[in-house]
Amino acid sequence: MKPLLRVQxxxxxxxxxxxxxxxxxxxxxxxxxxxxxxxxxxxxCGKSLTVKTMLRMLPSTAHISGRIFFKGEELLxxxxxxxxxxxxxxxxxxxxxxxxxxxxxxxxxxxMIDHMLFKGLRKVGWNKYYSLxxxxxxxxxxxxxxxxxxxxxxxxxxxxxxxxxxxxxxGGMRQRVLIAMALLASxxxxxxxxxxxxxxxxxxxxxxxxxxxxxxxxxxxxIYITHNLGIARQVARRILVMYAGNIxxxxxxxxxxxxxxxxxxxxxxxxxxxxxxxxxxxIPGRIPDYVNPPSGCRFHPRCPYRMNVCSKVKPELTExxxxxxxxCHLYEKGKRV
Amino acid sequence: MKTVLLNVENLKKYFPILGGIFGKVIGYVKxxxxxxxxxxxxxxxxxxxESGSGKTTVGKIIVGIYKPDSGKIIFNGxxxxxxxxxxxxxxxxxxxxxxxxxxxSLNPRKRVIDIVMTPLNIYKIGSKQDRIKRVRELINLVExxxxxxxxxxxxxxxxxxxxxxxARALALNPRFIVLDEPTxxxxxxxQAKILxxxxxxxxMYKLTYMLITHDLSIVRNxxxxxxxxxxxxxxxxxxxxxxxxxxxxxxxxxxxxxxPVITNEEAELLPEKVELKGEIPSPVDVPSxxxxxxxxxxRTDICDKNKPALKELRKEHFVACHLF
Amino acid sequence: MKGYRAExxxxxxxxxxxxxxxxxxxxxxxxxxxxxxxxxxxxxxxEDSYKIHIxxxxxxxxxxxxxxxxxxGRDVLSRVILGSRISLILGISVIIVxxxxxxxxxxxAGYLGGFIGSLxxxxxxxxxxxxxxALVLAVSAVVEPTMENLIFAISFGWWPWYTRLVYGEVLSLxxxxxxxxxxxxxxxxxxxxxxxxxxxxxxxxxVKGSLDMGYAILTGSILGFLGLGVRPPTPxxxxxxGNGRLHLPGKWWLTFFPGLAIFLTVxxxxxxxxxxxxxxxxxxx
Numbered sequence: 001m002k003p004l005l006r007v008q009x010x011x012x013x014x015x016x017x018x019x020x021x022x023x024x025x026x027x028x029x030x031x032x033x034x035x036x037x038x039x040x041x042x043x044x045c046g047k048s049l050t051v052k053t054m055l056r057m058l059p060s061t062a063h064i065s066g067r068i069f070f071k072g073e074e075l076l077x078x079x080x081x082x083x084x085x086x087x088x089x090x091x092x093x094x095x096x097x098x099x100x101x102x103x104x105x106x107x108x109x110x111x112m113i114d115h116m117l118f119k120g121l122r123k124v125g126w127n128k129y130y131s132l133x134x135x136x137x138x139x140x141x142x143x144x145x146x147x148x149x150x151x152x153x154x155x156x157x158x159x160x161x162x163x164x165x166x167x168x169x170x171g172g173m174r175q176r177v178l179i180a181m182a183l184l185a186s187x188x189x190x191x192x193x194x195x196x197x198x199x200x201x202x203x204x205x206x207x208x209x210x211x212x213x214x215x216x217x218x219x220x221x222x223i224y225i226t227h228n229l230g231i232a233r234q235v236a237r238r239i240l241v242m243y244a245g246n247i248x249x250x251x252x253x254x255x256x257x258x259x260x261x262x263x264x265x266x267x268x269x270x271x272x273x274x275x276x277x278x279x280x281x282x283i284p285g286r287i288p289d290y291v292n293p294p295s296g297c298r299f300h301p302r303c304p305y306r307m308n309v310c311s312k313v314k315p316e317l318t319e320x321x322x323x324x325x326x327x328c329h330l331y332e333k334g335k336r337v
Numbered sequence: 338m339k340t341v342l343l344n345v346e347n348l349k350k351y352f353p354i355l356g357g358i359f360g361k362v363i364g365y366v367k368x369x370x371x372x373x374x375x376x377x378x379x380x381x382x383x384x385x386x387e388s389g390s391g392k393t394t395v396g397k398i399i400v401g402i403y404k405p406d407s408g409k410i411i412f413n414g415x416x417x418x419x420x421x422x423x424x425x426x427x428x429x430x431x432x433x434x435x436x437x438x439x440x441x442s443l444n445p446r447k448r449v450i451d452i453v454m455t456p457l458n459i460y461k462i463g464s465k466q467d468r469i470k471r472v473r474e475l476i477n478l479v480e481x482x483x484x485x486x487x488x489x490x491x492x493x494x495x496x497x498x499x500x501x502x503x504a505r506a507l508a509l510n511p512r513f514i515v516l517d518e519p520t521x522x523x524x525x526x527x528q529a530k531i532l533x534x535x536x537x538x539x540x541m542y543k544l545t546y547m548l549i550t551h552d553l554s555i556v557r558n559x560x561x562x563x564x565x566x567x568x569x570x571x572x573x574x575x576x577x578x579x580x581x582x583x584x585x586x587x588x589x590x591x592x593x594x595x596x597p598v599i600t601n602e603e604a605e606l607l608p609e610k611v612e613l614k615g616e617i618p619s620p621v622d623v624p625s626x627x628x629x630x631x632x633x634x635x636r637t638d639i640c641d642k643n644k645p646a647l648k649e650l651r652k653e654h655f656v657a658c659h660l661f
Numbered sequence: 662m663k664g665y666r667a668e669x670x671x672x673x674x675x676x677x678x679x680x681x682x683x684x685x686x687x688x689x690x691x692x693x694x695x696x697x698x699x700x701x702x703x704x705x706x707x708e709d710s711y712k713i714h715i716x717x718x719x720x721x722x723x724x725x726x727x728x729x730x731x732x733x734g735r736d737v738l739s740r741v742i743l744g745s746r747i748s749l750i751l752g753i754s755v756i757i758v759x760x761x762x763x764x765x766x767x768x769x770a771g772y773l774g775g776f777i778g779s780l781x782x783x784x785x786x787x788x789x790x791x792x793x794x795a796l797v798l799a800v801s802a803v804v805e806p807t808m809e810n811l812i813f814a815i816s817f818g819w820w821p822w823y824t825r826l827v828y829g830e831v832l833s834l835x836x837x838x839x840x841x842x843x844x845x846x847x848x849x850x851x852x853x854x855x856x857x858x859x860x861x862x863x864x865x866x867x868v869k870g871s872l873d874m875g876y877a878i879l880t881g882s883i884l885g886f887l888g889l890g891v892r893p894p895t896p897x898x899x900x901x902x903g904n905g906r907l908h909l910p911g912k913w914w915l916t917f918f919p920g921l922a923i924f925l926t927v928x929x930x931x932x933x934x935x936x937x938x939x940x941x942x943x944x945x946x
Contacts, residue, residue, distance in 0.1 A: 042524040043495075156615075171388075172616045200387035201551055202613050205595035209612070227524065230597025257599060271529040273554040275581070275596070275603040280558065282530030286494055400845040429847050442838040446860035459848045505842070 001032040004189060004221045005054075010066035012046075012053055021290040023049055025245040025298065026066070028317065033188070034218035038236030038253070039225045042268075044287050046245040047225045048096070051191045055093055056083060070189070081122050088120030092182035094192040098175040098199075102166040108177055109162040112146040113139060116184050149180035154210055172203040179207075179215065190215075190222045196231060208234050229272060233257060238323075241265050244288050244298040247317060251324040261326045263303045297329065305330055342513060342545050343376040343399070348408035350394055354621065366620050368394040369405070370569035370628075373647070378512075381539070381546040383556045383577070385592070386566035389620045392549045393437070395566075396515040399547070400434045412513070430460060433506040437518040439498035443490040449476070449501050450486040456508040475504040479534060496527035503534070510542070517549045532559060553596050557581060562653075565589050568620055568628040571647060575654040584608055585656045587633050627659065635660055683936020689929035697746040704739035711894050719912050729914035732904065733894070737914060740896035741922050747897045748926065751812060752878035756870050758816040763823020764862065768854045770824070771831025782828060785821045793818030797880060801889045808891060815880050819873070826869060827862060834858050864941040872934030875927035882923050898923050 012024040024046050031037050039047045052058055054068055054075065068075040070091070075083065095101050103111060117132045117139070118124055124132075132138065143162075150158035153176040166174060175195060182190055195211075196204040212235060216222055224235050232239055232253070239256050241249040241264065249262040260266045267283040274280075285302035288294050294301050300310040309329050317327040349371050356363035369391045376382045384392045397403050399410060401417070410417045415428050433456070436442035443452055450472055457468045476485060479500040490498055499519060506514055519535065520528040536559065539546060548560055556563055557577060564574045565586065573586040584590045591611040598604050613632045618624060624631050630640040639659055647657040701707045714734030722729045728737035766785070770778040788796065801814035834840060835858070843857050884890045885899025886906075893900065898919040905915025 042526060170616050170619075200617060201553075201595050202387060202591055203616055204597075206613070206616075208597075228597060229525075230599050233599055234597060268525060269599065271526045272599055273529070273532070273552070273558045274600065275554055275557050275598060275606045276600065277558055280529040280532060282528075282533065283526040286496075397841070397845075401847065402841050402845050426847055434842070434845050436838045436842060438838060442842050444839040444857055444860070446863070447857075455843060455848070456846045459843075459846055459852060502842075 001035065003030045004033045004035075004071065005031040005223075006069040007050075007054070008067045008069070010050070010053060010068065011064070012049060012058070013063040015061060015063075016291070019291040022293060023245045023290050024053070025293075025314075027242075027245070027247050029240055029247055029250060031189070031221050031223060034221055035238065036216045036222040036224060036236050038232035038239040039223055039242065040227065040229060040232050040239055041242035042227055042287065044244075045242040047242050048193055050242075051093070051193065051223060051225065055087060055091065055191070084122040085120040088118075089185045090187050091189045091191065092185060092187040094178050094182050094190070094195055096194045096197070098171060098178050098195070101178055102174060104166050107163055107165055108169075109143070109146065112149075112162070112177075112181055112184065113142045115181050116142040116145060119185055145184060146180070149183050150177070152183065152214060153177075153180045154214070155180075170203075171199050172206065175199060175203075175207055176210070179211075183215070188219065188221060190220055191225075192222065193225045194227070195224075197226070197228070204231070211235060229268065241268070244293065245290070246298060246327060247325075248299065248328070249324075249326050250317070255321070255324055259324075261320060261324065261331060262299075262328050263305050263330075264299050267302075297327075339377040339380075341375045342378040342413060343547070344409075344411040345375070345395070345399075346373050346409040346411070348372050348395065348398065348410065349406045350391075350398060350403060351406055364621055367569050367623050368620055369398070370623070371408070372566070372569070372571045373408075374564050374571060374574060376513075376545060376547060377562075378545055379543055380561040381548055381559055383548045383550060383560035383563045384566060385550060385553065385556060385563055387551055387592075387617055389568055389617050390566040391569040391620070392566050393517055396434065396517050396547065396549050400432055400515055401429065426460075430509045431512045432515070433509065433511040433513075434515040434517065435499070435502050435506045435519050438522050439495055439502050440490070440522070442502055443498055445490050448487050448489055449493075452490075452501060453505045453508060456505060460509060462509070471508070472504075475507055476501075478507065478538070479504045494527075495523045496531060499523060499531055500534070503531075503538070507538070507542075511544070513545045513547070515547045515549065518551070519548075520555065521550070521552070535559075553593060554598075565592065568618065568623050570628055570644075570657065571655075572629065572657050573655065574647070579651070579654050581606065583651075583654070585650065585654070585661065586629075586658050587611070587635050587660075588629050627657075680936050680939055682932050683939070686929050686932025686934075686936055689925065690933050693745060693926055693929060694749065696742055697749045700743045700746050704736075704742040706736040706739040707743065709735035709739045710743050710896050713894075719908075721912075722914055728918045729912075731901070731915050732908065735894075735896075737901075737918055740901060741898070741918050744896040744898045744901065744919065745922065745926075747808075747891065747895065748878045748881060748923075750808070751815070751881040752874045754812040755815045755819060755877040755881075756874055758812060759819035759823050759873075760866055760870055762816070762820045763825075764827050764859070764866065766820075766824045767827025768831055768858065771828045772835055772854050772858065773850060781824070785824045785828075788817075788821040789825065794880070794883070797884070798887070798889070801884055806890060806892055811881065811884065811891065815877060815884070818880065819877065823866075823869070826865065830862055830865060831858055834861055868934055868938040868941060871930055871937055874934075875930030878930075879923060879927050 008028050009026045010024050011026050014021045014023065027050065039050070041047045053064060058064065064076060070086065146162065147158045150161060155161050155173065155176055161169065161173065161177065169177065196207050199207065208231060224232065226232050236253055238250065238252050240247050241262065243264045249256070249265045256265070260269055270281045271283060283302055288298055294311070296311045296313050297315050300306050303310065307329060315327045315329050317325050318331065319325050320331045348369050350369040351365040351367050353362045354364045354366060355361065372395070384395060386392045394403065398405050405418065412428060412432065417425070420428065453472045453475055454468050457471060462468065472486070473483060476483065481497065481500055485497065493501065516535065520531050523531060532555065538544060550556060560577050562574065562576050563580050564571050565588065566572065567588050573580065573589050580589065581593065584593055590608045591613045594608050594611045596607065598607065611634065615632050624641070626641040626643050627645050630636050633640065637659055645657045645659050647655045648661065649655050650661055696703060712735065717730045717734035718732055720726055720730040726736050726738065728741060731737055766781050770781040797815050797818040800817050801811065804810040804814060840853060840857055843853050881890065882899030885897045886903040888903055890900050891897050901919040902916045905912065908915055
């Protein structure tokens, strides 16, 4: 499989009242073509920030260093027009909270058509806007595609939904619409940020099934962001675990759950209430302050296996078993210390 | 011997929807539609359901935020809505609530010490000095140090905010606490700590909990008995063990089978995968007969005509379904 | 305890500092307050608030009288400085009255509602439908022009806006969970209104109050201009303009400097109010 997206040593920071927040601390990972990858972590670990950096959606006050390659081209230094075209056509993004991501004053039809007519264009002058909107042929084609996509996401009555306003649709429906909109441009990379968090459990199950059976295919790679490991287990082929701006573990899904290596991953799994009624354990301490992060490994203050070196040297992400990477001093040179 | 602490009888709460220029009533949100259940002293009773089920409304009625349209709530023998005001105030000292979103349940312009002291101030317990002492005690009980007393909510993490909310709920030494999704807004690692705290406090003070949640994994770990709600109705009540081993109502089965588990051992405990058609209708438009019938895989002819009543099928296992 | 208040203040000041214009507003407003406070000491001829010097009438700006002298030979600079106190007292008093009245009425109408609440809001609506200047003028025309009466008159035009503002805020705050939490504890309504809801109203009131201060002062000046203000010889900017108007365009300094004072005052409060709104807004997030 060819690599589609390659992130190299990405660092992102912000200047705030109390000082300088060093959030992303040099993360690197790859997403291959057609691969559904889960990006897992708790609040504040930097997972949304990572994708927002990729999509160049950060304010200009952000300090970014590192490189991001998409199909071989570097994204962060790319010229704006080219990037907008790329972002509109090759990379699709479904933001958090389906409730708020649709414009409440336009029908679904209008939003989907607009999406198709104007995707990838950075500046649309009045002339261009009107000429596009008057182009009946293009609009009809767009409408056809919209119907097709709504059917693909298993919406029972596409015509009715097209004519509806967002407030008339339930949360699950809105989420399906957002997924359909994301697929309109036939992207090669889909980024979904917590797409099922705001939904009911039974609706969530429906959406997950939809994604697995009909959306994720060999031509569409996905980055699926969630804090729910159970969902990640159902959806992703490979999982990246993030903590405090670092990727601490990366492995194929089954492998990760069978043998979690990083103490944080272990702690996370232990903390989840299970039907088998094992006692839950929290992870002591809190997520660190990004202005004064812990030295060395950012997890060390909370780590039950902490050693001296952990507070001095930051561990590298190393391959411990085939396809299983950990960033932890317990596993140097492929062996457990 | 199990004594009943709280008895809910035929509780109904409809929220009117006003429309038109003159604000006429054009419909009702049937939040709670004739439900009954009992909670025994010392147990953790879970009220489970998805959005629109009415579970939060039930909790808020019990603590007095909403007044029911009909029905009774008997706490420790006293009818909460039919007792004189003075006496009622004393009874209400025994009931308190921890809300779902710690960020909005704490007044952002008040400091922790004032927030936790609020119940003591309202009931005029002791002198100012006594109250401060008690607040200190409570804060330490929820595993926070004294330095948190003078902080504002915005500088606290989600878990810390929830601890403050719990401290406030404990201020008057209640016997019964309604916990409305106490950990939904928290991260997984924090969730575990809060759950352990709640369990510890329950043992220490012999508290009775009514846990409102949609998370069945928590229910399995923490609750003694469970009631499953759907669109304002209770569809099944059973002990936790019994519910997980023998889910009877089709909705319960669907709910259980959609839990995103993380181990294979857990997956084996789930009932066969049930897929529901469509989505939960709005409580404004409750289907006729059994509210679940449009989505039910086992629907029969009478299901859209008669609403099934809650019947005791096995010992202490109640279901509201025409299949039985 | 003090440490945490101080930190709040520091954070607010940090945000204020980021906006250069609001710093300017803060400096200007502080200057105006300072001038008003120490008016008698700063003014070169403090006795000119009442003394007449016929021999010095209508002198154009000079070294001895940088703003010139007026129709009674009084030093315009001193009168402008002294007038700042009148205007500020007027402005602050009006805002205090309007805020207090508006908050209490808004709280009752918003939280308690019912018949009284509707009554309050209907009365407020009536007052709002009449242009505030007309109200203010009507009231000030029939009362004696003392300071207290002026404040009373101007407040007429201001209180309904605060009532409406508070009413709206209370309606939304009422549904917040921390209010429901207090209700679940059995807190009496008065407690909830003043101890839970009111503290959340303060930021908005501060912002609106400081923005309005300038306009309250302006309204006072308008009354003075129309001759409905404080009795002469009390130096008041509007009155000075009113009197000086007759001598335009020749003796321009009689109207220009008081006018400039009004302009700068309103402008400064605007800047400050804007800055405060940004500073407090972010904090509420």
